[in-house]
Amino acid sequence: MLFIVLALIDLRLATIALLLWLLFNMLMNRGRLYAGKRALLKTKKAVYVAFSTSIDFKKSFLSLSRGMRILGGRVEPSQLVEFAINVSRKSARYRGKRKMRGHTVTIDYTLPRGRYFKVHLPATLRRSAAVGEFPKVSWESVRARLTAGKSKVSLVVVLDSSASMMYSIRGILTALEAVKREARKFRDRVALVVSKGFGAAVAQHPTTNFNLVLSKISRIGLDDFTPLASGMYLGYNLALRERSKGYEPILVIISDGNANVPLERRIRGMGYRHFAFDPAVQSVLEVAHLIAKSGIETVVINTKHREVLADAAEGILSGTELLMRVARITKGEYVGIVG
Structure with a gap:
């Protein structure tokens, strides 16, 4: 209503007021x-x-x-x-x-951490074969299970x-x-x-x-x-x-x-x-x-x-x-x- 009144008085004034209102509204929101x-x-x-x-x-x-x-x-x-x-x-x-x-599933393998862990046998044997020590297994070849829920x-x-x-x-x-x-x-x-x-x-x-x-x-x-x-x-x-x-x-x-x-x-x-x-x-x-x-x-x-x-x-x-x-x-x- 205010903009209509201003437009009747001065169109330029109404335009400026509208722009200021839009700018204020933009900043507030x-x-x-x-x-x-x-x-x-x-x-x-x-x-x-x-x-x-x-x-x-x-x-x-x-x-x-x-x-x-x-x-x-x-x-x-x-x-x-x-x-x-x-x-x-x-x-x-x-x-x-x-x-x-309490229910877990093996999703991958990782390096052993801590004193107690479950050995990931396939990964351990693959690593042992890769470094040329199979059928022996060294500590460096041991891989642990990576489990999740x-x-x-x-x-x-x-x-x-x-x-x-x-x-x-x-x-x-x-x-x-x-x-x-x-x-x-x-x-x-x-x-x-x-x-x-x-x-x-x-x-x-x-x-x-x-x-x-x-x-x-x-x-x-x-x-x-x-x-x-x-x-x-x-x-x-x-x-x-x-x-x-x-x-x-x-x-x-x-x-x-x-x-x-x-x-x-x-x-x-x-x-x-x-x-x-x-x-x-x-x-x-x-x-x-x-x-x-x-x-x-x-x-x-x-x-x-x-x-x-x-x-x-x-x-x-x-x-x-x-x-x-x-x-x-x-x-x-x-x-x-x-x-």
Whole structure:
């Protein structure tokens, strides 16, 4: 109303007042997007935000983030995606280890440390043969078992196949390729859910064959519609099934946040809570609350991150704000790729 009055008096004065208001609004809301964060890493090409408050997450983050801090601005977006997934995997494994206390599995070998250790016989014999002392074995050839909790992780990837994702697929594949190398040691599983058209479908049921999933991601066709809520809901149900089989599920949501297709039916138990004017956005936030109740580890990857410079209208969210809110609700991790 004030701007209209000023415009009637002097158009230039109204323009200056509007610019000053926008500048003030931008400065006041600069940190609003990251409200509630527990960790924040920013580079020129990407941003990483974590909202988890669990002890398992803190231990995982501290052990894996040292290299990221050293690299600083030289970290590539695919490296941040890999980092986020690995933090969630390690956190989930900590949680699963408590459930299966005392059960361990040999995943690799290492040099002996301490007075007591278990010998990794195949590695010891290989080393003995390599140095030419077989069938004798010297102390220098002895290798110890590297063990870890027997709990296994299941990654459920929810992929938005909208046309705007075209230029982001390569970076996502690079990150998942890096995750694959580590996951093979633990026989972790991966599944793929694709949001396309007016619904979602399981493109690949849980498998230990990461190559199969990677090849399917590279061949997925693109569409103008984004039923993100449907993909999240299907991924959520798949994650629950994996949990019932003894796996620790991690939901990896890859999207640009431009949801435009709502769920066909409202979720039971959500009541009539209002989150947004847009039905598609409302559906996404309802599913996010459902995921939060289940305690499933969640990683949200935004392939089109944009810094919020001004306050949006009540109930209207940009793609970045929507995905950030999903990460905040689920107490998960957010990786925004600036593009």
